Amino acid sequence: MGGRGIEPYRKPVPDAKLVELEPLGYPIREPGMSNSLIVDSIEAFNEYARDQWLGEVVKEGKILFDTGVLHSFAFKVVRVVPAGVGRITSKTKFVIRDRSTGPEPEVPDVTFDDVVGQEKAKEACRVIVEYLKEPERFGEWAPRTVLFYGPTGTGKTLTASAVAGEAGVPLFRFSAAHSLGKYVGEASERIDDMFRKAESHAPCVLFIDEVDALALDRRYQELRGDVVESVNALLTRIDELKDKAEGVVLIAATNYPDVLDPAVRDRFEYEVEFSMPDRKEREELVRYYADKMPLPLKVDPAYIAARTGGMTHRDIKERVLKRALMEALKEGADAVERKHVDKVLKDAAGGDRRQVYHG
Numbered sequence: 191m192g193g194r195g196i197e198p199y200r201k202p203v204p205d206a207k208l209v210e211l212e213p214l215g216y217p218i219r220e221p222g223m224s225n226s227l228i229v230d231s232i233e234a235f236n237e238y239a240r241d242q243w244l245g246e247v248v249k250e251g252k253i254l255f256d257t258g259v260l261h262s263f264a265f266k267v268v269r270v271v272p273a274g275v276g277r278i279t280s281k282t283k284f285v286i287r288d289r290s291t292g293p294e295p296e297v298p299d300v301t302f303d304d305v306v307g308q309e310k311a312k313e314a315c316r317v318i319v320e321y322l323k324e325p326e327r328f329g330e331w332a333p334r335t336v337l338f339y340g341p342t343g344t345g346k347t348l349t350a351s352a353v354a355g356e357a358g359v360p361l362f363r364f365s366a367a368h369s370l371g372k373y374v375g376e377a378s379e380r381i382d383d384m385f386r387k388a389e390s391h392a393p394c395v396l397f398i399d400e401v402d403a404l405a406l407d408r409r410y411q412e413l414r415g416d417v418v419e420s421v422n423a424l425l426t427r428i429d430e431l432k433d434k435a436e437g438v439v440l441i442a443a444t445n446y447p448d449v450l451d452p453a454v455r456d457r458f459e460y461e462v463e464f465s466m467p468d469r470k471e472r473e474e475l476v477r478y479y480a481d482k483m484p485l486p487l488k489v490d491p492a493y494i495a496a497r498t499g500g501m502t503h504r505d506i507k508e509r510v511l512k513r514a515l516m517e518a519l520k521e522g523a524d525a526v527e528r529k530h531v532d533k534v535l536k537d538a539a540g541g542d543r544r545q546v547y548h549g
């Protein structure tokens with residue numbers, strides 16, 4: 191009578207203030223379905239996550255399945271603040287641990303032959319390739335850290351990929367600005383994570399793009415609250431890399447070497463400057479891409495080289511060759527001719543300076 195039976199004693203579950211999720215992907219998927227996740231707005235993701243998981247009790251290690259847009263996509267709960275377990279409420283904040291480099295790293299399919307010019311850079315990188323092929327041979331003579339600097343669009347990212355491609359090892363690409371922009375306050379955790387992942391895949395190349403976002407000179411720290419934290423984490427990790435991690439080469443790239451924290455900059459064993467292409471290099475670049483274009487290029491590469499002074503490698507490819515190709519295709523022409531090139535060069539010179547920013 192009146193007995194409610196014996197209910198097992200349950201500790202009250204606290205509200206989860208913060209839940210960190212690691213995207214795992216689909217338990218099963220069809221070929222072609224991507225396992226990576228792109229979240230452009232973490233605020234919107236928060237709404238979405240609370241909507242579908244409101245009231246659920248989550249514990250570190252638990253797997254949550256998406257019931258919405260990404261039906262059955264799995265997330266692992268990697269952190270629940272404050273207690274390791276908690277109930278999702280309308281105030282729970284979600285963060286996503288991006289797997290620094292996205293999906294599993296791959297061996298890039300580019301080699302030094304795909305990098306036109308930049309001979310000094312390639313020269314400096316050859317020894318790194320040798321090392322990555324046979325890490326055990328080098329011992330304490332191993333080249334571990336290189337800094338690439340120079341203007342945007344001159345082949346820094348491409349060359350980093352080519353180093354890994356030449357050596358046949360995977361490339362971990364980490365964009366500092368992109369990742370940290372969203373996760374102020376978690377910088378050092380993210381840095382640790384990225385080095386750990388690279389170490390577990392050695393031999394490999396760890397490529398940190400826009401390293402200035404991570405290792406800004408401490409003098410500029412009012413710009414970002416967590417600069418000291420990220421600089422320190424980076425210093426520690428680079429030192430460890432040199433002491434123990436065999437087979438991991440760190441390549442960092444920046445357009446602004448002068449704003450780097452001096453202690454970080456000092457840690458790099460080499461600095462490699464990427465320069466704007468001179469006339470000869472521009473000509474070589476045009477020849478290289480002409481072979482790859484879907485229509486033949488019936489214009490002397492020297493003609494284009496002479497008219498593209500001040501342009502970067504990327505500009506010549508994207509703003510000249512690609513646009514000229516589009517012109518030709520629009521017309522239904524069966525080759526890219528002088529008039530198509532002249533048109534885009536004229537546009538480029540005459541006010542169509544819509545700058546394209548490449549993040």
Ligand SMILES: Nc1ncnc2c1ncn2[C@@H]1O[C@H](COP(=O)(O)OP(=O)(O)OP(=O)(O)O)[C@@H](O)[C@H]1O
Pocket residue numbers: 304305306307308340341342343344345346347348349444445464475503504505507548549
């Ligand atoms: N030296 C080069 N040889 C051949 N193609 C190049 C070269 N440099 C740049 N490109 C072309 O331009 C694209 C952009 O180059 P890349 O991303 O390597 O420039 P970046 O120096 O890393 O620029 P950013 O500083 O903006 O990151 C490449 O994917 C490639 O198509």
Ligand SMILES: [Mg+2]
Pocket residue numbers: 346347348399443
């Ligand atoms: Mg780049």
